[in-house]
Amino acid sequence: MIKNLTVSVLTTALLLPLTTLAGEKEEALIQQVTDAYGGDAIRNLTSYIISKKMLAPSTGQSRTPQLVNLARTNLHLSVDIENGKARSDSLFASRGGDFQGATVSDGEEGWTINYRANTYGAAQNADVYAFAGGSMRTNDAILAYELYKARDKAKLVGEADYLNRPHEMVEVPFPLSPDITLYIDKESHFISKMIRTNPQLGQLDYVFSNMTEADGIKYAAQTDFFVAGVANLVSLTNRTRFNTDIPDHEFELPEGMEEEAARIDTSEMKANRLSEDVYHVGQGNGFTLFVNSPEGLIAVGGYPGLKDRLSLFRSESGNYQPLKYQIITHHHQDHLGGINEAIDLGATLVTVDDNVEPIRDFVANATDADFLRVNKRITFGEGRNRVEIYDVATIHAAHFLVTYVPSQKLIFIADHLNSPYESGVPTANLNTTTMYEALQALDLDIRKIAIAHGARVFKMKEMQASVEAYSPLVCMADRLVCE
Ligand SMILES: [Zn+2]
Structure with missing residues (x-):
């Protein structure tokens, strides 16, 4: 009994400094990651623009179950971090036709725009993480920025092999999302992959490759997204700009649009x-x-x-x-x-x-x-x-x-x-x-x-x-x- 107690006290004593060391390990790794992506340019990010085109295989949603149809989707996201303004434009082209929409937030109010109907309405949630969090998560440089912001809460959770290269796994919170796990290449310190779990859909994989650079910041030109192992969004082109001036009118409601009619309340059965x-x-x-x-x-x-x-x-x-x-x-x-x-x-x-x-x-x-x-x-x-x-x-x-x-x-x-x-x-x-x-x-x-x-x-x-x-x-x- 006494022997066991001694062992347990010793173990605890040994573990304590290790815990502190672990926090330092995370801090050092996050420094290496942000240095790899662009140093202070990414740590002090003030704005960014993501412009990408993707293929969207309509798994389980095709015209026949025997052949998957490919839809196309374009995205243009502008975020003014300093002033809390954001705008997300999307164009979705499928066999049913094209749909163009946008969500705009001027930092206080938010609107959704339906270009086909030429109408606008109040956004359900004007928080940029609510309407553009999904797009942010498909950009590794933005993930590096979010990792730096949440560095106090980041946790090393293990090591993994990914594409025959050793990786560190870091778990970190992401606003309005379940925690994300980043796979960080031990040598290059780039984020090769991110995973998170959707309670309904299962594991979501975000895969980054083909590094490129703009405005002194590195980012993956190829970003692909998988739902439960099945390709859901495959990037065709991905251009990102960082720390550039975005004109204020980007974040205003366009003129000549009509306010949408009253919506049907279906919140209760x-x-x-x-x-x-x-x-x-x-x-x-x-x-x-x-x-x-x-x-x-x-x-x-x-x-x-x-x-x-x-x-x-x-x-x-x-x-x-x-x-x-x-x-x-x-x-x-x-x-x-x-x-x-x-x-x-x-x-x-x-x-x-x-x-x-x-x-x-x-x-x-x-x-x-x-x-x-x-x-x-x-x-x-x-x-x-x-x-x-x-x-x-x-x-x-x-x-x-x-x-x-x-x-x-x-x-x-x-x-x-x-x-x-x-x-x-x-x-x-x-x-x-x-x-x-x-x-x-x-x-x-x-x-x-x-x-x-x-x-x-x-x-x-x-x-x-x-x-x-x-x-x-x-x-x-x-x-x-x-x-
Ligand atoms: Zn259907």
Whole structure:
């Protein structure tokens, strides 16, 4: 007993100076890292501009599960650290069309700009780390700057081999993010890699290579981003400027834009009763249509939280029948998040033959699930309360199941028509126009459209007006993000 105590006292005594040494080790390493990146130029950074073009493989979001589509995204981020001002411009080009947006913060107020709609609204969070933290994390020089800022909290957590080179691993806080772990090359002291964990998505890897220099600061010209090991953003070009003057008008709201209309509040779950047998239930961006058909209860819309929406449907409608069918609108992974819940509830999954294997691959409990395969069209029940399902092809998905409820002259769709606003004509893209063409070809009497991503039930006339107003986006010539 006494012997053990002595050992433990000795160990503690030995560990104490080591702990202090460790803090010094971190300080020395951070000095070496910031020296490698540019010395005082990076330690006393006052401003920076990141301009990059990336490829974005739409894993789990392609038109067919068999071939990944590549979208392109351009980013232009200006940050005036000294004055607390920032602006992030983005241009996203996918098969659905182009979208140009920006978030601007003058240090006090923040706005989001929608160039296609020519509107602006208050930014959800005007803090630059809230709207541009993701872009900052894809730049190793900015990570070196943030490491220096948080040097008192940095912790050496081990050593690792990366690309056959020895690395130190340093864990450090990053504003409005889970802690990040930097892989620092023991010889060059550049950051080769950063990892962090997203509670929903798993491990995120940021990989830096091809060092270059601007304004006396080194940075990686190639920066790639992976989600759970799968390439999510691959940089094509990456130019960064440091400590340059950014004109003040960069951080002002552009003239000639209209303030956006009132937004629909979807923060609480609500049940919208369309008839005794038809309810649109949801919250945030996950909504389900419940239809009491002659062949049993049908749910359409597979976002996570299906059981909660079913509970609300049951208490509001008094209909406690088991869920008989779950219509899977399309194979995109965000729309499969609630399918395990549908399987738990004993529902038969309704999809097309092509999507059965991709669903089995992605949905954990789907191996032994019951599938009903739609060949072009299927009808549940007869008469007024029947429900019809049509397989259509749009630019968004090669197989998309449109649910038609004749008693309501209502369809349910996802990802082809949306608006966060209470009123006004929704802005169309190629998803909208190709879905509209597909609906016209079905020759149904459609008056209303319920969707998976919002509470608003649109009139068919609003979809028509949206499609008529469609024109391809022309990038604003004065914005550098368009170059
Ligand atoms: Zn989709």
